[in-house]
Amino acid sequence: MADIAIIMGSISDWATMEKAATILTEFGLDFDKKIVSAHRTPDLMFDFASTAYANGYKLIIAGAGGAAHLPGMVAAIATVPVIGVPIESHALSGVDSLYSIVQMPAGVPVATMAIGEAGAKNAALYAVEMLAMNQPDLHAKLIAYRANAADKVAASEAGLY
Numbered sequence: 001m002a003d004i005a006i007i008m009g010s011i012s013d014w015a016t017m018e019k020a021a022t023i024l025t026e027f028g029l030d031f032d033k034k035i036v037s038a039h040r041t042p043d044l045m046f047d048f049a050s051t052a053y054a055n056g057y058k059l060i061i062a063g064a065g066g067a068a069h070l071p072g073m074v075a076a077i078a079t080v081p082v083i084g085v086p087i088e089s090h091a092l093s094g095v096d097s098l099y100s101i102v103q104m105p106a107g108v109p110v111a112t113m114a115i116g117e118a119g120a121k122n123a124a125l126y127a128v129e130m131l132a133m134n135q136p137d138l139h140a141k142l143i144a145y146r147a148n149a150a151d152k153v154a155a156s157e158a159g160l161y
């Protein structure tokens, strides 16, 4: 069983959430990916969240858009950290998703990322950082990732004119 589950409210979220998947793959991390909706598949959502710990998940990355209740509802049921990704919605540009995910009541945390692809990428990196706390090999990959990112910034200076 994978350490990480990437879940999302709809297939339409995958274009965003695949950015998280790509980063986890770069780090050699196994993950499951599922479409689970608090609104459209509430029984499935309850089943997924209530068995997440027993199924071995250490982290859940949950993307949802609009009335984005999925991350918070999963966090309410599961005893596994939930990282929320607000999907950039058409009507309100993802501000609705952000507010829905971030404004959790005290007692039920969701680690909320930025709207859209940056949020999906950061969700994956946050997951890597959490798992790297007791995995030295993964920590070494994180150091290398950071160094590579810095190199890219330095190289991009060549584009200044």
Ligand SMILES: Nc1c(C(=O)O)ncn1[C@@H]1O[C@H](COP(=O)(O)O)[C@@H](O)[C@H]1O
Pocket: 008, 009, 010, 011, 012, 013, 036, 037, 038, 039, 040, 063, 064, 065, 066, 067, 068, 069, 070, 071, 087
């Ligand atoms: N926010 C939620 C939930 C939920 O929170 O349970 N289920 C679906 N959705 C969102 O509805 C948006 C539109 O979905 P469709 O594109 O399928 O109409 C998606 O961004 C999805 O995350």
